Amino acid sequence: MPAPIRVHSWPTPNGHKVHILLEELGLPYEVVPVNIGAGEQFRPEFLAITPNHRIPAIEDPEGPEGRPLALFESGAILIYLCEKTGSSLLPAAGEARHLCLQWLMFQMGGVGPMFGQYNHFAAYAPEKIPYAITRYANEVQRLHRVLEKRLAQSAYLAGPDYTIADIATFPWVRNPDRRGIDLAHFPSVKRWHDAIAARAAVQRGVAVLADRQRQGPMSEEERENMFGATQFKAR
Structure with missing residues (x-):
């Protein structure tokens, strides 16, 4: 062990x-x-x-x-x-590996920072700044549209198989109401979200x-x- x-x-x-x-x-x-x-x-x-x-x-x-x-x-x-x-949650080589790393970087550089900024200005900032809230709300919507477009074409972010790109992104998409998001407007994201949420390891x-x-x-x-x-x- x-x-x-x-x-x-x-x-x-x-x-x-x-x-x-x-x-x-x-x-x-x-x-x-x-x-x-x-x-x-x-x-x-x-x-x-x-x-x-x-x-x-x-x-x-x-x-x-x-x-x-x-x-x-x-x-x-x-x-x-x-x-x-x-x-295999990180493919060893080839196109699958590069796509996995691409979507992992998309989460690290886009989804995480932008969702976090929205959370801060909308929920935690001592002063409500409409410009900041609107800016990051719009970016959260835009990033959901990017995810929707990809997941309408692919079961998971990097292709047909579940990878660390999905693991990295899921916790940020989880609890969408905190960001004013209704996943009913993003059906492919919802399908993906629900499939991941059902995994026993994810629940643990x-x-x-x-x-x-x-x-x-x-x-x-x-x-x-x-x-x-x-x-x-x-x-």
Whole structure:
């Protein structure tokens, strides 16, 4: 039995990407909660793993050549775990691999940042700025149209098979009402979403740390730790 991978995480879309993949791969892992609302991402022991003070990050005691490896950035972690295990969730070569990486980068550079900006300005910003809310709402709609066009042509983002491109994107498309999206207007996205949501490993992955999910309005301490000046202090 391989040594468990330590996953420093919190129940966010980026955290769930890694939880889901670990469940799909059947790898043993240990979750180390990093409460980002309480500012635990700024603790020295976490900064020693990721100087970017963002979740998720992993520590693999059995990394390349058997040496320990610490890794941050969710997309890099997904690629690493697939290459470590030889999983077909990242195709090994050829067009399928390039398409998978293309749609993974689409999520990393588009879906995640833009959905996140909408969430911030619409739900968390202390001042409601109509220009910002409209700008990011329009971008969220546009990105859903891109996904709809692709998924009307293909069962999954990278082709006929489920891959880490889907695993990375699903947690951001999940809970569409939070972004004012009705998936009935995007039937191919809904078909894809529902197929992924039905997977047992996905259900286990999104349940990780679910009991730690914040309930109710965000406190001022949480707002400061996640969005305030604390983010920008030199460390």
